[in-house]
Amino acid sequence: MKSSLELKDLSFGYTKRKILEDINFTISKGQIVTILGPNGCGKSTLIRLMLGFLKPDKGNVILDGKDLIYTTNKELACEIAYVPQIHKSAFPYSVIDVVLMGRIPHKSFFFKYSKGDLEIANDSLKRLSISHLADRPYTEISGGERQLTIIARALSQGARTFIMDEPAGGLDYGNQLRLLEEILKLSEAGYTFIKSTHSPEHALWIADRVIMIKNGSLFADGKSDEVVTSNNLKSLYRIEVKVEKVNGSIRVCVPQKLYQK
Amino acid sequence: MKIRPKIFFPVLSGTMLLIILISLTLGKYPVPLQDIINFFSYKLFNAGNINPEKLKLLSNLLMEIRLPRIIAAILIGASLSVSGASFQAMFVNPLVSPSLLGVLAGSSFGAALGMVFSESWYIVQISSFSFGFLAVIISVGIAKIHKGNSILLLILGGVISGAFFTSLLSIVKYIADPYDQLPAITQWLLGSLSFVDSSTLKIMLIPQLAGIILISLFSGYINALSMGDEEARALGVPVEKIRILLIFLSTVISALTVVAAGMIGWVGLIIPHIARMIVGPNNKVLIPACALIGASYLVVVDDISRLLFSIEIPIGITTSLIGIPFFAIILKNARRAWN
Numbered sequence: 001m002k003s004s005l006e007l008k009d010l011s012f013g014y015t016k017r018k019i020l021e022d023i024n025f026t027i028s029k030g031q032i033v034t035i036l037g038p039n040g041c042g043k044s045t046l047i048r049l050m051l052g053f054l055k056p057d058k059g060n061v062i063l064d065g066k067d068l069i070y071t072t073n074k075e076l077a078c079e080i081a082y083v084p085q086i087h088k089s090a091f092p093y094s095v096i097d098v099v100l101m102g103r104i105p106h107k108s109f110f111f112k113y114s115k116g117d118l119e120i121a122n123d124s125l126k127r128l129s130i131s132h133l134a135d136r137p138y139t140e141i142s143g144g145e146r147q148l149t150i151i152a153r154a155l156s157q158g159a160r161t162f163i164m165d166e167p168a169g170g171l172d173y174g175n176q177l178r179l180l181e182e183i184l185k186l187s188e189a190g191y192t193f194i195k196s197t198h199s200p201e202h203a204l205w206i207a208d209r210v211i212m213i214k215n216g217s218l219f220a221d222g223k224s225d226e227v228v229t230s231n232n233l234k235s236l237y238r239i240e241v242k243v244e245k246v247n248g249s250i251r252v253c254v255p256q257k258l259y260q261k
Numbered sequence: 262m263k264i265r266p267k268i269f270f271p272v273l274s275g276t277m278l279l280i281i282l283i284s285l286t287l288g289k290y291p292v293p294l295q296d297i298i299n300f301f302s303y304k305l306f307n308a309g310n311i312n313p314e315k316l317k318l319l320s321n322l323l324m325e326i327r328l329p330r331i332i333a334a335i336l337i338g339a340s341l342s343v344s345g346a347s348f349q350a351m352f353v354n355p356l357v358s359p360s361l362l363g364v365l366a367g368s369s370f371g372a373a374l375g376m377v378f379s380e381s382w383y384i385v386q387i388s389s390f391s392f393g394f395l396a397v398i399i400s401v402g403i404a405k406i407h408k409g410n411s412i413l414l415l416i417l418g419g420v421i422s423g424a425f426f427t428s429l430l431s432i433v434k435y436i437a438d439p440y441d442q443l444p445a446i447t448q449w450l451l452g453s454l455s456f457v458d459s460s461t462l463k464i465m466l467i468p469q470l471a472g473i474i475l476i477s478l479f480s481g482y483i484n485a486l487s488m489g490d491e492e493a494r495a496l497g498v499p500v501e502k503i504r505i506l507l508i509f510l511s512t513v514i515s516a517l518t519v520v521a522a523g524m525i526g527w528v529g530l531i532i533p534h535i536a537r538m539i540v541g542p543n544n545k546v547l548i549p550a551c552a553l554i555g556a557s558y559l560v561v562v563d564d565i566s567r568l569l570f571s572i573e574i575p576i577g578i579t580t581s582l583i584g585i586p587f588f589a590i591i592l593k594n595a596r597r598a599w600n
Binding site: 048051052053072073074075076077078080081082084087089090091092093094097098101102104105107110111112113157 | 350353354355478479481482484485487488489491492494495496497498499500537541542543
């Protein structure tokens with residue numbers, strides 16, 4: 001059986017307001033999946049459901065044939081890693097200490113990190129070319145470096161699926177592109193990425209597949225070239241955008257109203 | 262990789278040992294350091310000779326009076342600092358102290374209530390401990406009945422429960438006999454290690470040591486909790502279970518400090534900051550360091566309390582008077598350490 005993350009008839013909402021309704025899709029391993037949708041459409045809720053932070057009111061999230069509600073945090077952490085939007089930690093842990101936290105799911109109750117854990121953490125840093133940051137305080141490095149640190153932590157975790165909530169949010173232009181490059185590199189090595197973003201171009205550039213959420217329902221789901229279209233973007237964001245090919249291959253979004261002036 | 266922690270512990274333990282030895286010499290009846298070393302080498306290893314009269318005097322002075330008080334200071338200083346550090350990490354906020362969930366307010370109320378309604382010291386202590394626990398149960402209960410961000414709700418629950426028990430304490434003070442009970446309550450609220458007798462020490466020793474050690478052993482999880490609930494959860498930490506366990510352990514050790522010596526403020530807030538400046542923020546090192554630094558600090562502060570003036574100053578006053586200006590001075594450094 002090919003391993004996968006399956007969402008089945010998923011609904012979530014508080015008593016008065018439905019946030020998500022009847023979401024169905026299956027993500028097989030090795031894909032880069034981008035979730036697009038306007039503010040408040042339920043993207044973050046969807047991500048929290050896939051991570052098991054929230055329990056669905058109806059339907060199931062099934063990881064490799066097993067419903068998430070029967071999975072412990074520890075088991076889940078060995079399969080799925082969470083990369084949140086960049087944040088500052090309240091305490092200035094060194095970068096290596098943050099990356100070592102990725103080893104927690106492999107440890108018993110009262111644990112001590114072993115030499116092996118330290119090696120894994122150092123390898124993860126090396127893989128992202130940030131070994132030089134190991135002893136720097138996590139709070140004093142740049143946003144892009146912090147995001148790479150969290151990805152290194154996800155690598156040390158040994159998880160094969162990374163779920164990212166707006167990983168490029170708050171990053172400067174260069175760091176956004178560098179982040180996409182790293183994601184592409186890791187996906188070629190077999191990692192699965194599920195990420196939400198506010199930038200349709202990010203979906204065009206690195207996603208194999210795009211899932212669009214509108215008003216809590218699945219609006220579109222398919223190959224990025226087929227789904228990220230002028231019509232869909234207009235209906236999702238209520239804005240005129242043309243999707244055009246540059247240099248015959250890469251696609252970009254051109255805002256129409258600005259373009260006319 | 263740096264192996265920093267390896268040098269901290271010998272240095273911090275050595276400092277603590279030195280402070281203990283010096284504190285044993287200090288008092289109304291000064292004892293030279295040499296006598297103390299002779300006494301302990303005789304007691305522990307049966308080495309050397311001391312004349313029997315002096316032995317009796319030293320035995321009485323050191324074993325009955327000074328050492329129990331120093332041990333109490335060590336346990337209380339370590340407990341408050343360790344529970345402060347674990348709360349700061351757990352609530353992702355470097356400005357919280359062990360009193361966050363109302364344990365100190367509850368314990369104070371319990372002690373005051375005991376003093377008004379009972380003659381027995383034992384009852385006062387049981388009442389103090391129980392109400393300390395009750396205050397925390399109320400905070401956690403308030404957080405549990407509402408849905409939402411559990412850290413924020415716990416803090417709000419603590420504010421409510423703390424305020425509630427502070428008002429109850431006012432009622433008890435109001436109805437207390439102003440010539441007899443009220444001064445006792447007031448003195449209790451100012452804190453003093455002279456309250457500690459050897460039977461109290463026996464009660465607090467094991468639970469406090471066990472609590473401190475267990476919290477230290479959880480420090481890997483505490484690190485993860487300080488990244489926020491969702492991230493800790495995604496790192497495989499059973500967040501709710503660990504947090505309740507840590508709250509339970511912190512409550513036991515900090516309620517016992519009130520049971521033993523009344524209200525001693527500021528220690529649980531400033532020691533974690535000082536420790537963080539010395540050993541860094543990693544709780545695996547920070548929490549044991551807090552225990553050693555907090556213990557040394559309270560022994561020194563108690564020396565000041567009992568020696569500075571001809572009468573003893575309540576230790577709660579000394580810790581505040583030292584702690585507040587100190588906190589103001591280190592604020593800049595402390596801010597760098599958490600920001």
